[in-house]
Structure formats: structure tokens, C-alpha cells
Amino acid sequence: MLDEPFPRVRRGAGPVGIALGDGDRGAWQETCERWQTMWKSARGPLAVSALTATAAGLLFVVGCSTKERICTSEEYPVKAVGSSTGVACVSDGREPDPGYVRYPEGQVPEHLDDKWDKHWRDVVFDADGNITAS
Structure with missing residues (x-):
């Protein structure tokens, strides 16, 4: 479902209910494909940013010890x-x-x-x- 963020274009249907002829359908499909490509290329960096922010937030909330131990646990x-x-x-x-x-x-x-x-x-x-x- 994430690979297709936009619904498939029905033949003859354009954005906002505007009927397109067969000659205009290519432009609409090209626009949809461009949006899909942008979505797919942005997904990786967005996911990394979201995971980094989540991890930083969890460290802050959980309060993981970042203090350096004098000796090991043994x-x-x-x-x-x-x-x-x-x-x-x-x-x-x-x-x-x-x-x-x-x-x-x-x-x-x-x-x-x-x-x-x-x-x-x-x-x-x-x-x-x-x-x-x-």
C-alpha cells in the first residue's frame, strides 16, 4: 500500500473530477508517477529521521545512564x-x-x-x- 500512495487513475478521469481525453491521460499518469517517485525517495530519509528522533526521545525519557563507570561490573x-x-x-x-x-x-x-x-x-x-x- 505504501508503494502506491495515490489511487490508480481510471480511464478518462482526471483530478477533481475533470474528465480527460485519451491524449491528456498521459500527463496525469506522469504526474502521479512523479509523486510516487518523490514519495519513495523521501521515505528512506524520513524513516531515518523519525527513528533518530524517536531514539533520542526514548533515551531522554528513560534516562539511560551515560555516566562512565570507573570499573567494569566484574x-x-x-x-x-x-x-x-x-x-x-x-x-x-x-x-x-x-x-x-x-x-x-x-x-x-x-x-x-x-x-x-x-x-x-x-x-x-x-x-x-x-x-x-x-
Whole structure:
């Protein structure tokens, strides 16, 4: 149905009920074919535009997280000892390497610039996980 947006022309019938002779029928059919060609060529870009707008709207409404995670879902972040900026990721089930300590439970940053990432950004830990400077 989309391939034929205009009804077929009946012999002798023109637009707005004007009767056409056989000689004029070709012009009317050519006009219809031109409209059909324009419709078909516009369908692709229109569909892409509509899908793009719909996807953008859904992302806005649904609120998909676009925040960058500090570590993957199978890892947790650790803080470098004696550094305010050193952060690394450790696989779940493993202890941090020497020179790194865990964040306090319940205060682990998950995304860049989240509450705990900002909180611990300027804090320095010692090897036992105690705060030495902030």
C-alpha cells in the first residue's frame, strides 16, 4: 500500500473530477508517477529521521545512564596509598595489590564524578586504609 500512495487513475478521469481525453491521460499518469517517485525517495530519509528522533526521545525519557563507570561490573575500584588521584580496578574476589587499599564499605565510587568519586578525589590513604590528608 505504501508503494502506491495515490489511487490508480481510471480511464478518462482526471483530478477533481475533470474528465480527460485519451491524449491528456498521459500527463496525469506522469504526474502521479512523479509523486510516487518523490514519495519513495523521501521515505528512506524520513524513516531515518523519525527513528533518530524517536531514539533520542526514548533515551531522554528513560534516562539511560551515560555516566562512565570507573570499573567494569566484574571489578571494584581501589585507591592508591599516598596519592590523592591514584585509582585502579581489581577483579572481584581478589585482594588489592600492594600499594592500594579498598574504599570504606558503602562509600565506593561507581561512576566518574558521582558522590563518592568527588568525596575521595582529594583524600590520601595510608597502607592501612586510614585517611592521612584531605
